[in-house]
């Protein structure tokens with residue numbers, strides 16, 4: 001039976017390195033299967049987080065050959081044959097053990113987002129065309145691959161000032177909702193740090209749900225922030241007409 | 248948050264576990280931008296050979312009379328198109344990656360340049376005014392379509408030359424590039440929260456869908472239009488220099 005060679009990161013906060021394992025290759029095998037084989041036969045203490053094995057829970061995020069991927073959605077036969085498969089934990093988050101990282105920070109960011117705030121006394125009816133945009137954002141499985149690859153967090157470590165693409169997607173879903181009454185442009189500018197995103201689209205490249213994060217969520221939000229905070233003509237119009245931001 | 252990353256601390260420029268040719272895309276973009284940007288700059292500096300008959304190079308349109316300006320008129324004419332392209336969301340991605348190396352490619356180590364401020368500090372915060380460059384580019388389209396109309400006339404007679412098609416292609420692709428702009432997508436309807444609430448909003452929803460369909464190809468239009476504008480200038484230049492003779496098709 002053909003064999004696959006995997007170089008899997010083993011270690012914790014104090015340090016670690018890649019360790020080589022060999023597993024029998026089976027048809028249709030994904031990287032998570034190979035990791036489970038290692039766990040079952042060679043290294044029962046190998047830590048990996050997973051739940052659904054169906055690319056829907058967002059738990060098994062890691063880096064395969066240097067790219068942020070869901071382990072359960074990455075087929076072994078899609079990787080270059082004859083070369084070791086390198087499996088490492090998400091780089092942007094603190095390591096717990098082996099392939100498991102601490103993604104708690106993301107949940108803290110999520111709590112800061114002003115929640116859905118329905119319009120008072122509104123009739124609860126809307127048309128499909130009003131929610132088509134928002135439904136794309138609802139596909140998010142919170143795998144945090146986009147957070148991991150985003151250079152603002154990954155390379156520049158700006159967790160102090162930037163919410164990251166996943167949470168800009170969430171805000172887009174709220175801001176564009178036909179029943180939501182709140183304006184979050186000030187939050188986007190000052191708290192979520194949308195200006196730190198330089199629209200280089202790595203988040204879009206890695207999203208396993210194919211959400212067009214940059215073009216459909218972040219850029220439209222940037223434009224809304226411009227409406228309220230940078231466009232001098234609109235500022236003047238607001239001054240003259242007394243209209244509020246977001247109107 | 249606790250200190251990130253067992254690995255972030257180990258990052259240096261180019262460090263990555265990626266196995267693919269991640270340097271190829273930024274390399275090609277840098278080469279393409281240098282080549283086309285280099286040609287456009289050279290052509291704009293010439294100040295000669297930009298028209299032939301009623302053909303006018305798009306780099307020199309609209310024709311202006313500025314006796315007080317000692318240099319090539321293109322250096323003034325090109326300010327709006329340059330502002331439009333340099334603040335374009337696509338080109339921003341392209342040059343942040345290819346020239347600023349920020350990031351050069353996804354999941355590849357960056358240069359350590361101190362505190363990152365993205366598009367919040369000067370001058371990058373000015374990117375937020377892209378919509379004003381769009382307004383100017385929109386205006387420029389009227390001049391450029393006027394040039395297309397002119398390119399159909401030869402000694403007072405309607406006709407089609409190879410140059411007509413070259414100028415038509417340049418303005419046509421520029422139009423697609425302009426109308427697929429993200430700022431336009433926002434202004435035309437993207438800013439609305441409810442598309443079905445009013446008759447006007449329903450109309451804008453249709454427009455937004457159309458612009459969104461174009462917007463998916465914005466990168467393609469950005470490149471094709473850049474190539475065809477440069478080519479149109481090159482073609483008119485060759486005709487004007489007598490190196491090449493226009494082919495009359497009709």
Ligand code: SF4
Pocket residue numbers: 146149150151152164165196197198199200201202203204213214218
């Ligand atoms: S487009 Fe913005 S949010 Fe997405 S990865 Fe790039 S910098 Fe981060």
Ligand code: SF4
Pocket residue numbers: 058139140141142143144145146147165166169206207208209210211213
């Ligand atoms: S937006 Fe995509 S990549 Fe980001 S967390 Fe959601 S599913 Fe994952």
Ligand code: FES
Pocket residue numbers: 049050051052053054055056057058059060061070071072073
């Ligand atoms: S195990 Fe659920 S997404 Fe991979």
Ligand code: FES
Pocket residue numbers: 331334335336337338377381424425427428429430431465
């Ligand atoms: S021209 Fe590219 S986004 Fe406006």
